[in-house]
Amino acid sequence: MAKISGLGGRLYSGETSFNIVENRKRWYSVSALFILAAIAALVIQGLHLGIEFKGGASYTVNQPTATVAQARSAVAGIGIAGEVIVQKIGTSKVRVQTGAVTPAQSQAIETALTTTFGVTAESIDTQLVGPSWGKEITRKALYGLFAFLLAVMLFLAMAFEPKMAIAAIVAVVHDVLITVGIYALVGFDVTPATVIGFLTILGYSLYDTVVVFDKVRENTKSVAANSKMTYSQAANLAVNQTLVRSANTSLIALLPVASILFVGAGLLGAGTLKDLSLALFIGLAVGTYSSVFIAPPFLAQLREKEPAMQALAKRVAARGGAAPAAQTQEVRTSTGSGPRNQPKRKGRK
Amino acid sequence: MSTPNKPVKTTGRPVRALAILAVLVIGLLATALIQGATSVRLGLDLRGGTSVTLQPRASNASNKITSEAIDQAVSIIRQRVNSLGVAESEVTAQGSGTNRQIVISVPGDSGRRVVDLVGQTAELRFRQVLAESSALTANDTSTAATPASGVSPIINAKFAALNCADPASRQGTGADAPTDTIVACSRSGASKYILGPAEVLGRQVSKATAGIDQQGASGWYVLLTFNGEGTKAFGSITARVTTLASPQNQVAIVLDGLVVSAPAIREAIPSGNAQITGSFTQTEAQDLANVLKYGALPLAFDRGEVQQVSPTLGSDQLHAGILAGALGLGLVLLFSLLYYRALGLVTVGSLAIAGTILYLLFLVLGKSIGFTLTLAGIAGAIVSIGITADSFIVFFERIRDEAREGRSLRSAVESGWLRARHTIIVADTVSILAAVLLYFFAVGGVRGFAFTLGLTTLIDLLIVFIFTKPIVTVIAKWNFFASGHPLSGFSEKSIGRKKSSTPLEA
Numbered sequence: 001m002a003k004i005s006g007l008g009g010r011l012y013s014g015e016t017s018f019n020i021v022e023n024r025k026r027w028y029s030v031s032a033l034f035i036l037a038a039i040a041a042l043v044i045q046g047l048h049l050g051i052e053f054k055g056g057a058s059y060t061v062n063q064p065t066a067t068v069a070q071a072r073s074a075v076a077g078i079g080i081a082g083e084v085i086v087q088k089i090g091t092s093k094v095r096v097q098t099g100a101v102t103p104a105q106s107q108a109i110e111t112a113l114t115t116t117f118g119v120t121a122e123s124i125d126t127q128l129v130g131p132s133w134g135k136e137i138t139r140k141a142l143y144g145l146f147a148f149l150l151a152v153m154l155f156l157a158m159a160f161e162p163k164m165a166i167a168a169i170v171a172v173v174h175d176v177l178i179t180v181g182i183y184a185l186v187g188f189d190v191t192p193a194t195v196i197g198f199l200t201i202l203g204y205s206l207y208d209t210v211v212v213f214d215k216v217r218e219n220t221k222s223v224a225a226n227s228k229m230t231y232s233q234a235a236n237l238a239v240n241q242t243l244v245r246s247a248n249t250s251l252i253a254l255l256p257v258a259s260i261l262f263v264g265a266g267l268l269g270a271g272t273l274k275d276l277s278l279a280l281f282i283g284l285a286v287g288t289y290s291s292v293f294i295a296p297p298f299l300a301q302l303r304e305k306e307p308a309m310q311a312l313a314k315r316v317a318a319r320g321g322a323a324p325a326a327q328t329q330e331v332r333t334s335t336g337s338g339p340r341n342q343p344k345r346k347g348r349k
Numbered sequence: 350m351s352t353p354n355k356p357v358k359t360t361g362r363p364v365r366a367l368a369i370l371a372v373l374v375i376g377l378l379a380t381a382l383i384q385g386a387t388s389v390r391l392g393l394d395l396r397g398g399t400s401v402t403l404q405p406r407a408s409n410a411s412n413k414i415t416s417e418a419i420d421q422a423v424s425i426i427r428q429r430v431n432s433l434g435v436a437e438s439e440v441t442a443q444g445s446g447t448n449r450q451i452v453i454s455v456p457g458d459s460g461r462r463v464v465d466l467v468g469q470t471a472e473l474r475f476r477q478v479l480a481e482s483s484a485l486t487a488n489d490t491s492t493a494a495t496p497a498s499g500v501s502p503i504i505n506a507k508f509a510a511l512n513c514a515d516p517a518s519r520q521g522t523g524a525d526a527p528t529d530t531i532v533a534c535s536r537s538g539a540s541k542y543i544l545g546p547a548e549v550l551g552r553q554v555s556k557a558t559a560g561i562d563q564q565g566a567s568g569w570y571v572l573l574t575f576n577g578e579g580t581k582a583f584g585s586i587t588a589r590v591t592t593l594a595s596p597q598n599q600v601a602i603v604l605d606g607l608v609v610s611a612p613a614i615r616e617a618i619p620s621g622n623a624q625i626t627g628s629f630t631q632t633e634a635q636d637l638a639n640v641l642k643y644g645a646l647p648l649a650f651d652r653g654e655v656q657q658v659s660p661t662l663g664s665d666q667l668h669a670g671i672l673a674g675a676l677g678l679g680l681v682l683l684f685s686l687l688y689y690r691a692l693g694l695v696t697v698g699s700l701a702i703a704g705t706i707l708y709l710l711f712l713v714l715g716k717s718i719g720f721t722l723t724l725a726g727i728a729g730a731i732v733s734i735g736i737t738a739d740s741f742i743v744f745f746e747r748i749r750d751e752a753r754e755g756r757s758l759r760s761a762v763e764s765g766w767l768r769a770r771h772t773i774i775v776a777d778t779v780s781i782l783a784a785v786l787l788y789f790f791a792v793g794g795v796r797g798f799a800f801t802l803g804l805t806t807l808i809d810l811l812i813v814f815i816f817t818k819p820i821v822t823v824i825a826k827w828n829f830f831a832s833g834h835p836l837s838g839f840s841e842k843s844i845g846r847k848k849s850s851t852p853l854e855a
Contacts, residue, residue, distance in 0.1 A: 008746070008749065009749075009753055012750055012753050013753065052654070060662070062659065062661055062662065122657075122659060123659045123661060124657070124659065125657060125658050125659050125662050126655070126656070126657040127654070127655065127656045127657070128652065128654065128655040128656075129653070129654045129655075130404070130651050130652050130653050130654065132404070132651060132653075133402075133404065133651075133653040133654055136404060136450075136653065140444075140790045141790070143790050144786050144787060144789075144790030147786050147790065148782065148783055148786045148787075151782050151786065152779055152782055152783075155778060155779065155782065156775075156779075159775045159778075160775075192795060193725065195795070196725065196787070196795045196798050196799075199783065199787055200732065200783065200787075200798075200802070202783055203779060203780045203782075203783035203784075203802075204736075206776075206779045206783075207736065207739060207776045207779060207780060210772065210775050210776040210779060211743055211772055211776060214768075214771060214772040214775065218768070241750070242746075244746065245742060245743060245746040248688070248742045248746070249735075249738075249739040249742050249743070251684065252681055252684060252685075252735050252738045252739060252742060253732075253735030253736065253738075253739060254735070255677055255680040255681050255684060255735065256673075256674075256677030256678070256680070256681060256731045256732060256734045256735045257677075257731075257732060257735065258677075258680075259673045259674075259676035259677035259680060259731070260673040260677065260728055260731055260732070262673070262676070263669050263672050263673035263676060264669060264673065267665070267668075267669045267672070268665060268666065268669050271666070271724075272394070272666075272724045272725055272728065273666075273669060273670065273673065273724065273728060276725070276728050276798075277728070280732065
């Protein structure tokens with residue numbers, strides 16, 4: 001632990017520095033690759049939607065001796081249209097999932113299951129979803145998504161600056177795309193709980209990005225006046241200075257989510273806890289990546305296009321020595337000269 | 350170790366902040382005790398029960414989905430559910446304006462009855478029978494050959510095409526406009542009818558009771574009493590049809606577009622009473638009487654989702670949620686202590702207080718606004734452990750940054766706080782924005798999640814301001830921390846500051 005803390009100090013002073021902003025093309029390529037794979041998976045395989053989206057019915061019998069074959073033969077005679085999926089959930093449950101059923105058919109299925117397994121109708125966990133329900137919640141989730149992105153963009157534009165808002169939103173869209181892509185690729189079930197997970201990722205991913213951007217803003221406030229560093233260099237220093245923080249906050253956020261995933265998948269086998277935490281787990285990992293490797297480089301790229309920042313870059317280049325970030329090595333530990341690209345104190349309050 | 354000569358400007362007064370916190374916690378505790386709230390109200394997914402989500406649908410052009418119609422529907426459904434006599438059942442509209450769903454939650458195992466009871470529009474109409482056929486198959490031409498007087502060919506064609514053997518035709522839509530001549534199936538699907546315009550409507554019923562025929566001939570029935578207007582209308586339709594030939598001497602009792610019964614009228618009934626028979630069981634008769642008594646819903650509803658959770662699954666989910674929470678909390682605390690040493694104790698204390706406030710709020714809100722804790726809500730609370738701890742990390746790391754700049758610990762705490770505060774406020778605002786929007790755009794479980802997430806984020810803000818910061822201000826004066834003890838979390842090694850020649854209070 002002390003080692004990591006020591007690293008925090010070296011990252012803070014600039015002794016140890018990762019060229020994160022400078023190597024943006026590398027991160028962009030990695031992300032582009034993932035996003036292309038995500039889109040391909042979405043187009044080719046699509047998402048594996050739960051009955052909440054397609055409409056249908058689900059019956060879970062809690063009976064340790066129940067087998068899939070028994071359940072399948074019990075409901076076979078009812079004449080339900082479409083595919084019937086029978087699964088073993090955990091060690092003691094069997095779940096029967098069907099397409100849309102009429103109330104009479106639903107009743108028949110329950111009766112068949114109660115007689116086959118000798119359980120009461122009340123002990124069967126059922127879920128019936130109307131065919132238009134999925135559209136309704138999807139529509140709502142999409143409204144929520146757009147309202148959220150808009151509100152956050154306005155808020156960040158006010159709290160920070162418009163370009164930071166754009167970069168943060170790009171990072172968030174990046175996270176959601178890749179997470180959804182992973183779902184399509186692996187074929188995890190998408191349920192309303194998963195959608196909650198997706199929506200929560202937005203908030204999480206932004207939390208990390210906000211922490212980094214706050215430091216970027218501080219470091220670059222008077223960057224033009226000092227002419228010591230380009231915007232990109234100042235932003236890179238900020239990313240490095242908050243690296244330990246990002247790692248810690250992500251780890252701390254991941255620990256409870258991992259606990260839910262472990263307990264939800266391990267004890268319950270399926271359901272809200274597992275679906276929610278799986279989406280969060282994946283999204284959180286992607287979100288940590290984007291708040292360090294995507295959002296700050298993208299912001300720097302946007303800002304470097306401004307004439308003032310280009311002029312600054314020229315001034316810094318003319319000064320010569322103060323552009324150490326040009327090196328391509330990822331880790332560079334200077335042993336002698338001490339802090340090099342530390343921000344000017346004057347710039348701080 | 351001496352205290353620095355230069356006074357460090359302290360933001361806020363730590364003692365006052367801690368006093369406010371104490372008052373707040375004691376106040377919440379007292380409120381909970383006064384309310385008599387001893388346990389958190391659990392959602393149906395944690396204790397078993399049935400929940401039904403209904404999606405409003407305009408059944409015809411005249412009844413548009415309006416906010417008033419939804420409110421009215423909620424109150425009618427609430428009366429119907431209450432007539433079941435199940436304690437702690439709940440009917441709420443979720444969402445905003447006309448874009449709302451009605452969510453009905455009934456604990457225990459009366460699930461199926463609730464589902465049948467609440468979704469019915471219960472639009473009752475009395476219509477004269479114009480034609481009847483017991484032919485069930487579609488495209489039966491025999492009836493079309495003898496069109497009843499006043500029946501258009503279009504209706505005749507519809508009548509011929511109506512297939513009452515198809516369950517879809519017996520769903521009961523409630524979509525019949527009172528002024529139209531319609532075709533309808535009987536509830537059992539055994540016959541189909543052409544029916545004239547409605548002459549008596551459900552809203553003209555003033556009373557409905559279930560009764561049993563003592564002779565046992567027709568079993569359970571529902572007795573209707575009409576109001577003045579209804580009595581007149583019912584008297585006139587019965588007087589008119591008695592003289593007609595069968596089947597036109599029958600008056601059909603149509604509920605939600607399906608014919609419950611269509612008795613032949615032998616004499617005019619001016620008394621204002623009518624009896625609905627239809628081989629009901631006792632429960633069916635009582636439920637129908639209740640439904641008719643409380644009136645028709647102003648809207649038709651689609652069953653969005655019906656979920657029945659057994660008590661076993663409920664308690665399993667509750668235990669799993671608690672276990673996941675304990676595990677997550679334990680890991681976070683372990684990490685804090687390992688990484689921040691003694692400073693991690695501040696995290697432990699902050700999370701403990703946040704947890705206490707959250708629990709007390711659950712108790713108080715359960716009583717005052719009917720807040721129920723669902724599985725998704727528990728997940729939201731667990732997830733928020735991370736968010737809350739994140740704020741402390743941001744703060745602690747800022748203090749370390751300031752210490753790296755060569756400040757004394759006390760001064761580092763103050764200047765670090767000024768900067769961390771901004772980050773924490775912005776980051777938490779984003780979290781709260783997410784929670785608020787999730788809450789308003791979502792239904793059911795998602796709302797529970799959003800609610801706890803928003804609540805815990807607010808608690809996080811509160812705790813950071815009136816507990817974590819004041820406590821750190823106080824302990825920064827302690828020698829143990831100020832001298833950079835190896836276990837304090839502020840040692841030069843853990844901060845990573847190289848030049849150790851200058852004392853901390855430089």
